[in-house]
Amino acid sequence: MSFSVDENGYYGRFGGAYVPEILQKNFESLRVQYLDIMNDPEFQREFHSLLRDYVGRPSPLYLAKRLSEAVGAKVYLKREDLNHTGAHKINNTVGQILMAKRMGKTRILAETGAGQHGVATATVCALMNMECIVYMGETDVKRQYLNVQKMRMLGATVVPVTSGNKTLKDATNEAFRDWCNHPTDTFYIIGSVVGAHPYPDMVAKFQSVISEEIKKQLMEHEGRDYPDYLFACVGGGSNAAGTFYHYLDDDRVKLVEAEAAGLGVDSGESAATIHLGSEGVLHGSRTLLMQTEDGQVIEPYSLSAGLDYPGIGPIHAHLAKTGRAEVLAITDDEAVKAAFELTQLEGIIPALESSHALAALHKVKFKPTDIVVLTVSGRGDKDMPTYLEYFDKK
Ligand SMILES: *Cc1c(COP(=O)(O)O)cnc(C)c1O
Numbered sequence: 001m002s003f004s005v006d007e008n009g010y011y012g013r014f015g016g017a018y019v020p021e022i023l024q025k026n027f028e029s030l031r032v033q034y035l036d037i038m039n040d041p042e043f044q045r046e047f048h049s050l051l052r053d054y055v056g057r058p059s060p061l062y063l064a065k066r067l068s069e070a071v072g073a074k075v076y077l078k079r080e081d082l083n084h085t086g087a088h089k090i091n092n093t094v095g096q097i098l099m100a101k102r103m104g105k106t107r108i109l110a111e112t113g114a115g116q117h118g119v120a121t122a123t124v125c126a127l128m129n130m131e132c133i134v135y136m137g138e139t140d141v142k143r144q145y146l147n148v149q150k151m152r153m154l155g156a157t158v159v160p161v162t163s164g165n166k167t168l169k170d171a172t173n174e175a176f177r178d179w180c181n182h183p184t185d186t187f188y189i190i191g192s193v194v195g196a197h198p199y200p201d202m203v204a205k206f207q208s209v210i211s212e213e214i215k216k217q218l219m220e221h222e223g224r225d226y227p228d229y230l231f232a233c234v235g236g237g238s239n240a241a242g243t244f245y246h247y248l249d250d251d252r253v254k255l256v257e258a259e260a261a262g263l264g265v266d267s268g269e270s271a272a273t274i275h276l277g278s279e280g281v282l283h284g285s286r287t288l289l290m291q292t293e294d295g296q297v298i299e300p301y302s303l304s305a306g307l308d309y310p311g312i313g314p315i316h317a318h319l320a321k322t323g324r325a326e327v328l329a330i331t332d333d334e335a336v337k338a339a340f341e342l343t344q345l346e347g348i349i350p351a352l353e354s355s356h357a358l359a360a361l362h363k364v365k366f367k368p369t370d371i372v373v374l375t376v377s378g379r380g381d382k383d384m385p386t387y388l389e390y391f392d393k394k
Contacts, residue, residue, distance in 0.1 A: 003248035003315070003324060005204075009197020009285070012322065014314035017196035018281045022180045026188075029103070031198045037102050038095075038205060050094050051209060054127070055084050057091075059210075061217035061373070066345040073229075073366035076221070078214055078375040080239060081350060087378030088207060088239040089120040093189055095206030097124040100187035107186040111135045111175040113168035114305030115147025116382070117191030122156035132156040135175040137167040144305070146382070165299060168309065172283060192236025193313035196284030200241075200313050207242025214373055215246055222371060226253050229364070231374040233258045233357040234274075234327075235306045237313035239377040244325075254326065255319065258360040259312075260302035261329035271300035272329040273312045274320045282311040288320075303332035303386060304352040306378075334359040336390050339380060351378035352386060 009015045009031075019027050037043055051057040059079045068075045080088040100108060108130050112118030118134040125132035134151055138160040141148055151158050164170035179188050193200040193207075215225040230247060232240035234257045247253040262270035270276065277288030280295060289311040290298040302308045319325035330338075335352060338359035343349045350358060354377045361374065380387065 001322060003319065005197070005201040005315070009201065011315045011318035014287050014317040015197060015200060015285050018284050018286070019196045020176075020180065023176070023183060026179070026183050027196055027198075033103065034099065034198050034202050037099060038202070043098060043102065047095055047098055051091065055090050055094060056082060057209065058213045058217070059083060061214060061221065063221065064346050067342060070341070070345060071361045071366065071372070072368060073370040073372050075361065075372045075374060076218070076227070077348070078210060078243065078373055080210065081348070081354070081376045081379035085120055085123055086381065087116060087120070087351065088210065088242065088375070089117055089191060090123065091209055091242065092191065092203050092206045092238060093117075093120040093124045096187070096189045096202070097128050097130065099202070100130070100189070101128060103187065105185060105187035107131045107133070107182060108189055109133050109135070109175050109179055109186055110189045110191065111168065111171040112191070113137070113140055113171070113308060115140065115144040115151070116306060116378070118156070118158070119147050119150050119154070120191070121189050122151040122154035125156060126154045133178065134158050135161055135171040135178070137161050137165070137171045139166040140168065140171070167299075169297065192238040193241045193315055194236040194283055194285065194311060200285065200315060203238050204241040204245060204315060207238050208245035210239070210242035210375060211244060211246040214243070218371070218373070226250055227373040228252070228370040229254045229256060229366075229372040231256045231258065231357045231360055231372065233307060233353045233377060234312060234316055235309050235353060236311070237316040239375050241313060241315055243373070243375045248324075255324060256360055256364065257316065257320070257325050257327045258330045258356040259327060260304055260307035260335075260356055261331045262301040262303070264331055265329045269301040270329075271302040271308050271310070273300070273310065274316065274327045275329050277312065285314045287311050287314045288317045304335065304356065306351070306353040307356065328360045328363050330356040330359045336387065338362075339383075339387060348376065349380035350376050351380050352383040353377055
């Protein structure tokens with residue numbers, strides 16, 4: 001069985017490209033060019049030099065001794081939290097801005113929920129002197145004041161979206177509408193392994209630098225280039241896809257994904273897409289999504305803004321349905337508890353998203369000799385108000 005994308009953009013029966021007619025040309029021109037551009041040595045050179053000198057890669061692979069003791073296995077943390085802008089998202093936006101440049105585009109569009117992808121996009125647009133327009137639901141604009149101010153300082157135009165629930169889904173619709181009106185000069189930077197082909201594959205490839213580094217770093221630490229387990233959280237699934245990428249077909253390595261159960265999988269307030277989702281088309285690809293019987297998308301809930309997405313990248317739908325990956329649903333409470341645990345054991349304050357992966361460590365029975373690599377997708381600065389409020393309540 002293959003876990004890589006086929007030439008039509010499918011992972012098993014998930015993926016594909018379901019796009020409106022007016023944008024078909026855009027997707028088609030990206031589809032026919034992206035692999036050649038990415039494989040061009042000059043592109044690779046520029047991408048990797050920015051990853052090194054601008055993002056700060058390679059990110060460390062850190063043996064967390066005290067956490068290992070608590071968990072009962074040898075746990076390494078892949079420190080994406082130490083990247084410029086504080087998360088893994090920058091790996092992808094650096095890649096896509098270079099892609100946009102190569103394709104002769106001058107205007108960048110993005111949508112953002114919590115603002116993390118918006119900030120990562122605005123950052124690379126400042127770096128490359130490109131016009132940047134970020135669509136964001138009005139509710140999120142109010143909730144994520146600091147990120148909005150960062151985007152503005154970076155020179156981006158933030159457009160508050162007032163339709164629908166005024167959140168991510170509505171922002172995505174508006175961004176698509178804008179793209180339909182500017183199909184020739186505009187490049188759309190997607191923030192995760194979601195959307196129509198070739199985006200999921202392109203984003204996974206940009207993020208695959210994570211597993212490329214894990215291989216080398218494990219070799220140095222352990223004298224073997226694979227772990228027994230890989231752990232990552234999944235919102236859309238880009239940090240997980242990057243963490244798994246070079247191990248997808250290596251069945252010595254168990255893949256564990258943590259999705260957000262919110263108040264509980266069966267509470268009605270959850271973002272556990274893989275547990276609760278059914279098959280359908282969302283944002284241009286066939287995948288699992290949270291929807292009612294008649295196909296209305298259900299508004300997801302998680303304390304963590306980055307995991308609060310009603311769909312999942314098609315690669316993860318495939319990994320879950322084939323049993324290649326084990327998917328654990330982690331509640332808000334469990335995630336916050338894991339955030340405090342990591343902070344107190346290792347002096348690392350993780351992002352709330354990453355804390356879901358950390359909590360999942362306690363749900364797996366390890367052998368003491370097992371080698372585990374867990375990706376800390378981001379740092380917790382942005383989540384301090386949430387952590388403190390939670391702390392005060394208890
Ligand atoms: C956005 C975000 C996520 C979720 O996105 P994926 O595409 O699933 O990786 C996870 N962690 C952090 C820190 C984020 O900012």
